[in-house]
Amino acid sequence: xxxxSYLGVPLHxxxxxxxxxxxxxxxxxxxxxxxxxxxxxxxLVDVVTFREAMSERSDDFEIAFVEGSITRADEVKRLKDIxxxxxxxxxxxxxxxxxxxxxxxxxxxxxxxxxxxxxxxxPVESEEARPLEDIVTVDLKIYGCPIKKEEVEKIVTNLVLxxxxxxxxxxxxxxxxxxxxxxxxxxxxxxxxxVTRAGCDAWCPGSRFGCWGCRGPADAANVDQxxxxxxxHNFSADTIIDRLECFGGFKAFAEELKKKxxxxxxxxxxxxx
Amino acid sequence: MIFRIIKKLELKELFxxxxxxxxIGPVQKGTSHEGKPLYAFEPVLDFNDLxxxxxxxxxxxxxxxxxxxxxxxxxxxxxxxxxxSVDFNIREPHVFFGMHACDINALDxxxxxxxxxxxxxxYYAAKRKNMFIIGVECNPQPFCFCRSMGTDSASHGFDMxxxxxxxxxxxxxxxxxxxxxxxxxKTREPEEKDHTRYMKVIAEKxxxxxxxxxxxxxxxxxxxxxQSDVWKYWGDKCLSCGTCASVCPTCYxxxxxxxxxxxxxxxxxxxxxxxxxxxxxxxVAGGHNFRPESHSRLKYRYYxxxxxxxxxxxxxLCVGCGRCSEACLAxxxxxxxxxxxxxxxxxxxxPGRHGK
Ligand code: SF4
Ligand code: SF4
Ligand code: SF4
Ligand code: SF4
Ligand code: SF4
Numbered sequence: 001x002x003x004x005s006y007l008g009v010p011l012h013x014x015x016x017x018x019x020x021x022x023x024x025x026x027x028x029x030x031x032x033x034x035x036x037x038x039x040x041x042x043x044l045v046d047v048v049t050f051r052e053a054m055s056e057r058s059d060d061f062e063i064a065f066v067e068g069s070i071t072r073a074d075e076v077k078r079l080k081d082i083x084x085x086x087x088x089x090x091x092x093x094x095x096x097x098x099x100x101x102x103x104x105x106x107x108x109x110x111x112x113x114x115x116x117x118x119x120x121x122x123p124v125e126s127e128e129a130r131p132l133e134d135i136v137t138v139d140l141k142i143y144g145c146p147i148k149k150e151e152v153e154k155i156v157t158n159l160v161l162x163x164x165x166x167x168x169x170x171x172x173x174x175x176x177x178x179x180x181x182x183x184x185x186x187x188x189x190x191x192x193x194x195v196t197r198a199g200c201d202a203w204c205p206g207s208r209f210g211c212w213g214c215r216g217p218a219d220a221a222n223v224d225q226x227x228x229x230x231x232x233h234n235f236s237a238d239t240i241i242d243r244l245e246c247f248g249g250f251k252a253f254a255e256e257l258k259k260k261x262x263x264x265x266x267x268x269x270x271x272x273x
Numbered sequence: 274m275i276f277r278i279i280k281k282l283e284l285k286e287l288f289x290x291x292x293x294x295x296x297i298g299p300v301q302k303g304t305s306h307e308g309k310p311l312y313a314f315e316p317v318l319d320f321n322d323l324x325x326x327x328x329x330x331x332x333x334x335x336x337x338x339x340x341x342x343x344x345x346x347x348x349x350x351x352x353x354x355x356x357x358s359v360d361f362n363i364r365e366p367h368v369f370f371g372m373h374a375c376d377i378n379a380l381d382x383x384x385x386x387x388x389x390x391x392x393x394x395x396y397y398a399a400k401r402k403n404m405f406i407i408g409v410e411c412n413p414q415p416f417c418f419c420r421s422m423g424t425d426s427a428s429h430g431f432d433m434x435x436x437x438x439x440x441x442x443x444x445x446x447x448x449x450x451x452x453x454x455x456x457x458x459k460t461r462e463p464e465e466k467d468h469t470r471y472m473k474v475i476a477e478k479x480x481x482x483x484x485x486x487x488x489x490x491x492x493x494x495x496x497x498x499x500q501s502d503v504w505k506y507w508g509d510k511c512l513s514c515g516t517c518a519s520v521c522p523t524c525y526x527x528x529x530x531x532x533x534x535x536x537x538x539x540x541x542x543x544x545x546x547x548x549x550x551x552x553x554x555x556x557v558a559g560g561h562n563f564r565p566e567s568h569s570r571l572k573y574r575y576y577x578x579x580x581x582x583x584x585x586x587x588x589x590l591c592v593g594c595g596r597c598s599e600a601c602l603a604x605x606x607x608x609x610x611x612x613x614x615x616x617x618x619x620x621x622x623x624p625g626r627h628g629k
Contacts, residue, residue, distance in 0.1 A: 003536075003537050005352070006350070006533075006537050007350060007352075007353075007354070007355070008352055008353055011537075037535050037536075040535045040536040041535060043536075044535065044537075153535045154532060154535075156535075157532075157533055157534075157535050157537070158533075161533060161537075163533075169551070169552050169553045170513070170514070170515055170548075170551040170552065170553075171512070171513070171514050171515075173512075173514040173515060173516050173519075174514070174515045174516075174519065174548070174551070177332075177341070177515070177516055177519035177520065178341035178342060178519065178545070178546070180313070180332060180336065182302065182303050182311055182331070183331075183516075183600065183602075185602055186303075186305045186306065186311065186331075187303070187305065187306055188305075188306030193514075194512040194514045194516075194602060195512065218513075218552075219552045219553070220513040220551075220552035220567060222510075222511065222512045222513065222567070225509075225510060225511075225512055225603060226512065226602075229602050229603065
């Protein structure tokens with residue numbers, strides 16, 4: 001039974017649609033995964049398009065949840081079309097927000113070569129992986145790879161009730177400390193927790209894996225500082241760059257560091273070291 | 274004050290007597306990559322897990338009386354309104370077996386704000402009234418500066434306090450409850466030789482302090498140095514991560530959030546501890562941020578600890594446990610920050626970089 005009112009005030013059930021571009025569909029799966037609350041979720045909103053879950057589809061929607069990065073010309077067109085129809089466009093997951101793991105291929109600076117390596121002679125169109133924001137205006141971002149279902153539920157509940165949607169502005173360390181984890185740096189592991197936006201409940205450090213920054217930078221991310229801290233802990237430039245560029249949220253910093261490292265390497269070569 | 278002597282072997286008896294209750298004590302939780310043991314206050318079931326000779330715990334015992342997340346009340350929502358139910362979240366009394374003086378003093382400081390102020394917080398009070406504290410003499414570490422803060426010994430705020438004299442413990446008994454527990458085990462009156470030994474042990478402990486903070490006129494100096502450049506130096510290093518407040522036994526700042534359940538039939542009011550170093554700590558409705566820069570947030574952390582609290586209670590809100598300094602990845606330490614503010618000299622090294 002759809003919920004019709006809240007505290008005596010009639011509720012509007014927004015029509016929502018889910019779309020995917022270049023992605024693993026893991027984010028959409030997160031939403032379907034939550035069996036305990038799936039029915040509540042479905043009674044809050046009116047899902048008109050959701051390829052993962054249903055066969056009907058409609059072009060009449062208010063909120064578009066978009067998963068994936070953009071890698072082809074037809075995707076650009078389709079995304080622009082969704083933007084036209086949607087009142088609210090939500091970028092869902094790291095791929096949509098920052099390019100995600102897909103954008104790792106951009107690092108090779110030669111899309112043709114990458115395509116050949118991956119697809120061989122098979123005719124596939126695949127350009128640089130771009131976040132939605134490169135093409136259209138994004139109204140709201142849901143961070144994470146994958147997104148955290150509890151967070152999506154909270155966001156959707158707030159959207160329906162007309163409450164503001166607020167992401168944590170602080171970094172993962174706050175959640176990590178709240179969970180009484182031992183800091184991974186004490187165990188000799190790198191971690192991007194001090195600069196990455198919280199909201200995942202310190203998912204990775206909770207399992208003794210350092211954060212890879214899938215949720216992108218926190219509001220006051222002091223990335224230069226965490227780079228020098230990692231250097232001080234004797235993590236190599238490659239290790240640091242790998243981490244910073246993994247999900248695309250720290251792209252600019254990764255590139256800057258790459259340039260710097262390349263420079264110092266040539267310097268060393270010249271000096272005959 | 275009543276003093277007793279108990280034999281080392283009797284301590285297990287005491288533990289067993291207390292074990293009807295939930296015992297929280299220092300245990301080894303892991304080992305750092307440098308091979309150092311990492312201790313934490315955890316529930317202890319087996320006496321052998323209790324590490325009374327621990328260095329310090331990386332985290333204070335705060336989560337047992339000031340948890341990082343706490344549901345303050347729940348609402349059940351119906352057509353015409355709601356019902357509210359409040360739970361102070363106290364399930365059982367806690368026995369803290371082996372708290373150092375700094376942590377006991379930290380509790381006394383928290384009491385001043387959360388119990389004895391105009392607006393006591395019942396969530397804290399309920400837990401605070403349900404604890405029994407056994408203190409234990411500590412083993413000063415290179416990062417400890419409690420001596421400078423006057424918190425290296427505890428004169429109240431515990432039920433009993435143990436000092437290791439080798440084959441026996443010197444016990445200070447401060448509460449009737451402690452006195453009654455001790456009736457269950459073998460103790461004796463201290464003799465002159467115990468007193469002599471006690472004073473020797475304390476003198477030995479005092480010799481181990483290597484870090485000091487000059488607190489003379491500190492509140493005044495902080496006022497004078499409000500515009501000092503050194504704040505900017507530390508601010509550039511700071512990650513605004515909040516870890517220093519998370520590991521601090523006396524930080525109590527929090528935020529409150531109301532969340533409606535997805536079925537719209539209930540809601541919760543939740544509190545979570547916050548930190549003044551976080552970017553939006555001083556952000557107000559409408560979006561204005563009074564402290565958008567990291568150095569101003571860091572500065573106010575020091576101002577609350579060493580100046581604001583001082584003005585209000587004539588003591589600092591820092592017990593010198595050194596946990597924040599140990600936990601800070603940017604290596605921002607209280608002794609160094611205060612020394613630099615006093616001297617006006619920034620530590621050497623590239624600003625914002627780790628160059629020491
Ligand atoms: S493990 Fe990572 S997220 Fe956790 S406190 Fe350490 S740096 Fe922060
Ligand atoms: S800890 Fe980091 S990488 Fe892991 S889920 Fe959270 S933000 Fe993503
Ligand atoms: S002082 Fe250190 S622990 Fe505190 S917020 Fe800054 S970087 Fe984090
Ligand atoms: S400010 Fe640092 S040294 Fe002082 S009580 Fe807090 S954690 Fe301990
Ligand atoms: S203002 Fe800062 S230093 Fe003071 S109690 Fe709050 S978090 Fe701790």
